[in-house]
Amino acid sequence: xxxxxxxxxxxxxxxxxxxxLLYGLLILIVIYGLGRAIDVAMGSFYTGDRAPYLxxxxxxxxxxxxxxxxxxxxxxxxxxxxxTLDQHVDDGAEPAEEHExxxxxxxxxxxxxxxxxxxxxPRYQGEDYRFRTPPxxxxxxxxxxxxxxxxxxxxxxxxxVRDAAVGWMKGHPRKNRPMLDFIMTTGDNAxxxxxxxxxxDNFFVPYEKLLRNYSVWPIYGNHDARxxxxxxxxxxxxxxxxxxxxxxxxxxxxxxxxxxHVVVLDSQASxxxxxxxxxxxxxxxxxxxxxxxxxxAMHHPPYTKGSHDSDDNYDSRGRMQKLRKNILPxxxxxxxxxxxxxxxHMYERSNLVACHYGSSxxxxxxxxxxxxxxxxxxxxxxPLTVRAANSGSIYAVVGSSSKVDSGPLDHPAMxxxxxxxxxxxxxxxxxxxxxxxxxxxxxxxxxFVIEKGRxxxxxxxxx
Numbered sequence: 001x002x003x004x005x006x007x008x009x010x011x012x013x014x015x016x017x018x019x020x021l022l023y024g025l026l027i028l029i030v031i032y033g034l035g036r037a038i039d040v041a042m043g044s045f046y047t048g049d050r051a052p053y054l055x056x057x058x059x060x061x062x063x064x065x066x067x068x069x070x071x072x073x074x075x076x077x078x079x080x081x082x083x084t085l086d087q088h089v090d091d092g093a094e095p096a097e098e099h100e101x102x103x104x105x106x107x108x109x110x111x112x113x114x115x116x117x118x119x120x121x122p123r124y125q126g127e128d129y130r131f132r133t134p135p136x137x138x139x140x141x142x143x144x145x146x147x148x149x150x151x152x153x154x155x156x157x158x159x160x161v162r163d164a165a166v167g168w169m170k171g172h173p174r175k176n177r178p179m180l181d182f183i184m185t186t187g188d189n190a191x192x193x194x195x196x197x198x199x200x201d202n203f204f205v206p207y208e209k210l211l212r213n214y215s216v217w218p219i220y221g222n223h224d225a226r227x228x229x230x231x232x233x234x235x236x237x238x239x240x241x242x243x244x245x246x247x248x249x250x251x252x253x254x255x256x257x258x259x260x261h262v263v264v265l266d267s268q269a270s271x272x273x274x275x276x277x278x279x280x281x282x283x284x285x286x287x288x289x290x291x292x293x294x295x296x297a298m299h300h301p302p303y304t305k306g307s308h309d310s311d312d313n314y315d316s317r318g319r320m321q322k323l324r325k326n327i328l329p330x331x332x333x334x335x336x337x338x339x340x341x342x343x344x345h346m347y348e349r350s351n352l353v354a355c356h357y358g359s360s361x362x363x364x365x366x367x368x369x370x371x372x373x374x375x376x377x378x379x380x381x382x383p384l385t386v387r388a389a390n391s392g393s394i395y396a397v398v399g400s401s402s403k404v405d406s407g408p409l410d411h412p413a414m415x416x417x418x419x420x421x422x423x424x425x426x427x428x429x430x431x432x433x434x435x436x437x438x439x440x441x442x443x444x445x446x447x448f449v450i451e452k453g454r455x456x457x458x459x460x461x462x463x
Contacts, residue, residue, distance in 0.1 A: 044228040046196035047097070050204055052116060052124055053211035055235040057182065057257075058242045059108035059136045062215070063235050064101045064116070071095035072118040078103060082113045082127055095119075100235065109135040111178075129212055132178050137243055137256040138291065140430070144169070144180045145257075146214075147424040149398030150188040150221065150342045154202040157421050158402040160440035162206065165423045168438050180425075181257060183207075183214050186342025186398050187221025187268070187299030189230075196229040202402075220251065220268050221299045221342065222316070245285040252278050254285050260428055261291035265327070267300040267341075272322035279326060286334035290386055292452065293428055297340040301397045302328055303353075303360070303413045306344030307405035311359045316343070324357045332462070335388040337433065337450055338426070342399035346407060347424075347437050349416040349446055352380045352392025355462035356413060363412045368392065369457055371415075377447050378415070384431065384453035390460045394448065396435065398424045416446045 050067035057063075064076055074091035091099045106112065111132045115125040135141040146165060151158065169179050190198040203218075204211065216234075224230045236250035237243075244254030244261065251266035263285060270278045286294070302323045304310045310320040331339065332354045352369035356362070369392045371378040382391045395413070401423045409417035422439040431453050437446040 044196055044232065046200055046229075048200065050200060051208045051212060052114075052129065053204065054131055054213070054215040056102075056237050056241050057131075057134050057215040057255075059134050060106045061102060061104045061241065062106065062112075062131055062133060064099075064103065064114065065235065066099050066116060066124070068097050068099070068118055068123075071097055072099075073120075074099040074101070075117045075120075076101045076103065076114055077117070078112050078114040080107075080110060080112055082130075085113060085115050106133050108133055109139070109141065124212075128209070131213055131215070132181075134181070134242075134256075135258045137258070139258045141258040142174055142177060143258050143260050143426075143428040144174060144177070145182050145184060145426050146180050147340055147396075147398050147426065148183065148185045149347075149401040149423060150345060150403070151185055151207075151401040152189040152198070152202045152223065153191040153402035154206050155402065157404075157440055158206055161401045161421050161423050162210075164440055164442040165425060165438050166210070167442055168436075168444075169425060178213075180214060183210065183216040184262075184297060184340070185216070185218040186297065186340055187219040188223040188342060189218050189221065191223055191402075193226040194224040194229060195227050196233065199229055199233055217255070217262070217264060217297075219264060219297055219299050219342070220266050222268055225268050245281065245288050247281050247285075249277075252281065254289075256289075256291060258428075259291055260293045260295065261289040263294070263296045265296065265298040267298040267319050267323060272319060272326055274326050279330065282327070282330055286330065286336075287387070292384075292386060292431075293433065294334065294336045294387075295338045295340065296331055296336050296393075298323070299341060300343050301341035301348075301395070301399075302339070303350065303356075303395055303411050304341075304344040304346075304348055304397050305360070305409055305411040305414070305417070306346035306348060306397065306399070306407035308344040308407075310411070311361075328357055331393060333387075333389050335382075335386070335391050336393045337382065338435070339393050339395045340424075341395070341397050344397050344407065345399045345403050345405040346397065346409060347400055347416070347418045347420055347422060347446065348395075348397040348409065348411065348414045349435075349437070349448065350395040350413045351415045352382070352394055352450075352460075353413055354390045354392045354460040360411050360413070367460060368413070369460065371448075374449075377449055379449040379451055381457055382450055382452050388459070390462060392460055394435075394450065396424060398437070418445050420445050
């Protein structure tokens with residue numbers, strides 16, 4: 001009996017010890033969770049000045065946003081002449097740090113100057129503060145836009161990429177057109193954790209002089225999703241304010257610019273299943289547009305063998321496989337021309353690909369349209385028909401505008417794979433699209449052309 005009693009006492013002591021350890025672990029988990037919640041919440045705010053940046057452009061409207069250190073009342077004066085800013089919009093009756101103004105009643109394809117006042121005192125003014133409204137949807141106007149791939153890491157390489165692309169665009173001006181029309185990113189706009197302060201340091205400061213003149217369409221990346229700042233900082237067209245079909249959410253949307261229709265998808269937080277809200281909206285939007293050019297952009301690449309591997313089911317929680325399986329068949333049926341993504345910190349670019357929804361081992365050469373070479377440039381032919389099903393899309397992974405990583409770069413669907421820092425400049429004029437990947441050294445490391453209407457190639461056959 002004495003032995004049994006000692007055993008029972010020992011077991012009770014062990015149980016008490018286990019309970020104490022569990023209670024201690026629970027307390028640590030609660031403390032960590034509370035600290036994490038506080039860190040996420042605090043990291044989502046920024047106290048300080050933020051220079052003006054342009055959002056949600058439309059032929060007759062433009063949104064201006066900026067931030068002040070202290071609460072102020074804001075007012076935007078604007079007009080087509082710098083010396084006659086004779087119209088104005090207030091940002092609200094109550095003083096605030098964050099300011100957002102939607103200017104409406106503008107003329108399409110028109111240059112406007114603006115001046116921002118804080119508490120009645122001019123804050124931002126001069127010839128450098130101007131923007132141009134988009135042309136009317138469907139207008140036969142040339143388009144140039146700049147794609148920044150995962151740009152959110154401030155460093156000398158980021159500055160070199162920016163300056164090289166700007167230098168190239170200035171050196172190749174368009175007659176009677178601005179240097180460019182708008183800016184897009186492929187996500188991860190603020191490393192490492194998407195805090196509001198990191199957005200300020202890594203995105204708004206490096207690109208400040210460009211953001212005051214050219215609207216920006218940033219994509220939601222996995223690093224942006226680590227805090228709550230992204231959707232507070234940027235304004236997106238839930239109700240088709242910039243064209244397309246209303247999505248009812250800021251996570252995914254579309255917009256029009258002249259003869260271009262752009263669809264922005266959320267591969268980070270929205271559902272990628274066949275019955276998801278985003279996929280249902282995507283069908284409706286793509287089949288509503290009559291624009292001759294369609295571009296789709298998202299953060300995660302359907303095909304990559306760079307710093308991420310699109311074959312790896314565990315990489316990015318399988319998002320890349322879901323994109324191939326569920327999203328790409330829709331893009332193929334709609335005849336999408338160009339698909340932009342980032343995430344993988346290199347540059348990769350395919351031929352015109354269709355019908356490839358599996359791993360890289362299932363890729364066949366008959367899933368792509370071969371180009372022909374003209375003056376050293378690869379030229380791809382597509383039918384002039386709107387939504388030419390299975391005519392192929394070019395997939396461009398642009399993820400090296402602020403950093404470059406390593407990887408095998410051997411995906412068989414990719415015609416070009418480069419471990420270079422750089423960005424992509426896209427020009428569209430009439431039936432011709434030209435993409436140029438410009439390195440941080442100002443060199444064109446890749447150039448491709450899509451021409452519509454000159455070829456008679458049959459659609460790619462899906463087996």
